Amino acid sequence: MxxxxxxxxxxxxxxxxxxxxxxxxxxxxxxxxxxxxxxxxxxxxxxxxxxxxxxxxxxxxxxxxxxxxxxxxxxxxxRYTNSPVALHEGKLYNLPFNMNTFYQLWGVTTPEQAQAKIAEQIASLNITEPQNLEEQALTLVGTDIYEKLIKGYTEKQWGRKATELPAFIIKRLPVRFTFDNNYFNDKxxxxxxxxxxxxxxxxxxxxxxxxxxxxxxxxxxxxxxxxxxxxxxxxxxxxxxxxxxLEYRSLRFEHETHEVENYQGNAVVNYTEAHVPFTRIIEHKHFEFGKQPHTIITREYPDTWTKGKEAYYPxxxxxxxxxxxxxxxxxxxxxxxxxxxxxxxxxxxxxxxxxxxxxxxxxxxxxxxxxxx
Ligand code: FAD
Structure with a gap:
């Protein structure tokens, strides 16, 4: 035995x-x-x-x-609620895409105006059968959201151009016509x-x-x-x-301590521009409403995976x-x-x-x- x-x-x-x-x-x-x-x-x-x-x-x-x-x-x-923000060309946008984001993008104040703006951008595209991730995303949310909030982030994440990525990676892109920054829908x-x-x-x-x-x-x-x-x-x-x-995508983390109480005002800030090499900065204390005089941030860099590195995304x-x-x-x-x-x-x-x-x-x-x- x-x-x-x-x-x-x-x-x-x-x-x-x-x-x-x-x-x-x-x-x-x-x-x-x-x-x-x-x-x-x-x-x-x-x-x-x-x-x-x-x-x-x-x-x-x-x-x-x-x-x-x-x-x-x-x-x-x-009772932490995930409500990340995205930084693009010095401007902040709420995520997931919701009425706050649409107001920040276009100054629209009603769901009807936001829906019309997205529909108008999709209609002008002339894409019938999306051939790649870029076309797929464009047909789901239109040009502005794609260019400012999806393109750069996704290309960094996968290390490839969105036109070279398969359309199936993005099946749907949740768009909310309420002023609700809660990233998850779960109870x-x-x-x-x-x-x-x-x-x-x-x-x-x-x-x-x-x-x-x-x-x-x-x-x-x-x-x-x-x-x-x-x-x-x-x-x-x-x-x-x-x-x-079996291949993976990896990540590299750069941790930094700062002698300030509050570095970025939120646990998660996404960097959606292609020229910024990391995808997001995490400020850990905000997950637990920490009041310490210092703070710790982590820059997250997508990375190619080779044996010996941590395997993250299949x-x-x-x-x-x-x-x-x-x-x-x-x-x-x-x-x-x-x-x-x-x-x-x-x-x-x-x-x-x-x-x-x-x-x-x-x-x-x-x-x-x-x-x-
Ligand atoms: P693991 O946590 O990987 O555990 C497997 C363990 O097996 C490891 O500790 C490893 O060392 C050990 N092991 C492997 N091989 C051997 C060996 N030969 N001998 C001995 N030990 C071995 N989920 C959420 O719900 N919310 C989130 O916000 C979220 N964020 C995420 C962010 C990132 C960047 C990633 C990559 C994942 C995230 N997840 C999130 C998913 C979450 O991490 C996983 O669901 C969870 O960790 C999976 O647990 P696991 O036990 O399957 O694997």
């Missing part, structure tokens, strides 16, 4: 949620992570009372009450009081965790420790990249989708391994989605629903 029921590779939200539910089901788990901390990409580093979102700004939002109750059972959430939203680490620490309480521990450093040894494996690392690496690498183009299918066929044959999370499934998940997915997989695996109990 192995020492543990489950070896869980990865202490991110998927691994931690699964570990929590398995422990509730009376299972003995060992969680390993190759990083020197738990929490995966939600990890925050406390610097002088400010929780710095080390792997990019994270805002929790969901419509799902059981998921909201679950995360709130580890720590209460504050529940906020930041955990005390930071995200409180959540993953709570989930992993009572479970053995080994950090700085890479599953691939001694796979046979780790497999021997447990009856079953929950793997949340990259699926291509699990199969030794035999069909080639590039779900044809070639990567084909490779992923090959890996999935192998994964489907495993009888002792359960795959879950953003890296093993090679898909972008929001936090509530990855927790929801862990709920489903844990219920299937453990045979009981332990979320509410």
């Amino acid at each position: 192995a020492e543990f029921d489950y070896l869980i590779v990865g202490a991110g939200l998927f691994g931690a949620t699964f570990a929590h539910l398995a422990r509730k089901a009376g299972k003995k788990c060992l969680v390993i992570d190759r990083r020197n901390h738990i929490g995966g990409n939600t990890f925050c580093e406390n610097q002088g009372g400010i929780n710095v979102h080390v792997y990019g700004a994270h805002i929790f939002h969901t419509n799902d009450k059981p998921i909201w109750d679950f995360v709130n059972s580890f720590t209460e959430f504050n 529940y939203q906020g930041i955990p009081i005390g930071g995200y680490n409180k959540i993953t620490e709570g989930m992993l309480e009572g479970t053995e965790v080994r950090l700085d521990t890479d599953y691939f450093s001694d796979r046979a040894y780790f497999d021997g420790l447990a009856d079953r494996v929950v793997f949340t690392g990259p699926l291509d690496e699990f199969y030794n990249f035999q069909f080639g690498e 590039i779900n183009d044809e070639e990567n989708t084909r490779r992923m299918k090959q890996y999935q066929e192998l994964a489907a044959q495993e009888t002792n391994v359960l795959f879950g999370g953003r890296l093993a499934e090679y898909r972008y998940y929001d936090m509530h989605q990855v927790i929801g997915s862990a709920f489903v997989k844990a219920k299937q695996e453990l045979g009981v629903d332990l979320v509410q109990s």
Whole structure:
């Protein structure tokens, strides 16, 4: 008999949620992570009372009450509402595109005027079948919003011209004809009081965790420790990249401390001009309404991904989708391994989605629903 029921590779939200539910089901788990901390990409580093979102700004939002109750059972959430602003040629615009933005762009004051302005710009385009992202965006929101608020940001994000990007990347662009700067439509939203680490620490309480521990450093040894494996690392690496690498877009973060109380007046400011190399500046203290005399900001630069860099956004183009299918066929044959999370499934998940997915997989695996109990 192995020492543990489950070896869980990865202490991110998927691994931690699964570990929590398995422990509730009376299972003995060992969680390993190759990083020197738990929490995966939600990890925050406390610097002088400010929780710095080390792997990019994270805002929790969901419509799902059981998921909201679950995360709130580890720590209460504050009432932070994400309302980013975009800076373009010295002017600020509210996001998401709403009546405030339309007033700032055109001076219009009623929904009817704003709708007419957008319709007039779309009608003048003469695009029937959008061939690329640029044409797709133009037909959805017209020229001004596209040129000022979408083009530069998107090209920086993907490292390619919008005319060279496929139209399907932008399926729809939410436009609101109300004065509402709340970025998300979800019923529940906020930041955990005390930071995200409180959540993953709570989930992993009572479970053995080994950090700085890479599953691939001694796979046979780790497999021997447990009856079953929950793997949340990259699926291509699990199969030794035999069909080639699954590609990602990466990010580079530049953190800076400023001896001022308030640097930009908002947690998130997007920089939508092409000549500014970063896409946004995050001022972390605003997520938690911090009152410290200093502040910490992070400039976020989109980056090409190569092995060794952090993998952030999967590039779900044809070639990567084909490779992923090959890996999935192998994964489907495993009888002792359960795959879950953003890296093993090679898909972008929001936090509530990855927790929801862990709920489903844990219920299937453990045979009981332990979320509410
Ligand atoms: P991860 O958090 O990546 O955890 C996987 C863990 O596995 C890692 O800690 C890794 O070190 C470990 N691991 C991998 N391989 C091995 C190995 N061989 N051995 C040991 N350990 C291993 N979601 C939101 O809801 N709101 C947001 O505002 C938001 N902002 C985001 C901003 C950015 C820039 C990004 C990239 C994502 C954002 N997300 C946001 C999504 C959120 O980060 C993910 O949903 C969540 O982190 C996924 O959790 P996970 O457990 O699947 O993966």
